[in-house]
Amino acid sequence: MTSEGRPPIEVLKVAGTSRPVSVAGAIAGVIRSQGRVEVHAIGAGAVNQAIKAITISRGYVAPSGLELVCIPTFIDLIVAGQARTGIRFLVELC
Amino acid sequence: MTSEGRPPIEVLKVAGTSRPVSVAGAIAGVIRSQGRVEVHAIGAGAVNQAIKAITISRGYVAPSGLELVCIPTFIDLIVAGQARTGIRFLVELC
Numbered sequence: 001m002t003s004e005g006r007p008p009i010e011v012l013k014v015a016g017t018s019r020p021v022s023v024a025g026a027i028a029g030v031i032r033s034q035g036r037v038e039v040h041a042i043g044a045g046a047v048n049q050a051i052k053a054i055t056i057s058r059g060y061v062a063p064s065g066l067e068l069v070c071i072p073t074f075i076d077l078i079v080a081g082q083a084r085t086g087i088r089f090l091v092e093l094c
Numbered sequence: 095m096t097s098e099g100r101p102p103i104e105v106l107k108v109a110g111t112s113r114p115v116s117v118a119g120a121i122a123g124v125i126r127s128q129g130r131v132e133v134h135a136i137g138a139g140a141v142n143q144a145i146k147a148i149t150i151s152r153g154y155v156a157p158s159g160l161e162l163v164c165i166p167t168f169i170d171l172i173v174a175g176q177a178r179t180g181i182r183f184l185v186e187l188c
Contacts, residue, residue, distance in 0.1 A: 044138045044141070047138070048138035048142065051141055051181055055166045069164065069165055070163065070164055070165070071164070072148055072149045072152075087145055087149065
């Protein structure tokens, strides 16, 4: 729990080999339970899969009257001991 | 003009070779004048550049108290006579 009483935001890591439909299901699940989720991706292939997943997940939650937006920010990550800049997508209800 | 009296939404096409900083400047310019813009990208490289541009553009407009969100949807485009599926990012103020 954070100081605001909300649970810490859940993070889904996406790779270039991730299946967008599977990630989309995970995004929809976290959105339904917590209302927001972070999706992290490093590299063009991973960013592309992440965007496909977010796009598909909008269709999964739309029948429940939920609409998702995404807010991209840069994020510095350490991968295998090396500094990498990735994209963090905050996906939340609008 | 549309039937609602708003001008038609401006479209920026992004390629894998597009410079994110240049596209970000274009996004910020259209946002300031029209409040929203569409960014189209086909392929992982173009989607990656588009997301970098949207992320950078958030920083361009933030000092004016503007916050951008993006809403990705799939779009069917014809490129060189061939049907391609791309991503359409609706970028708008939240």
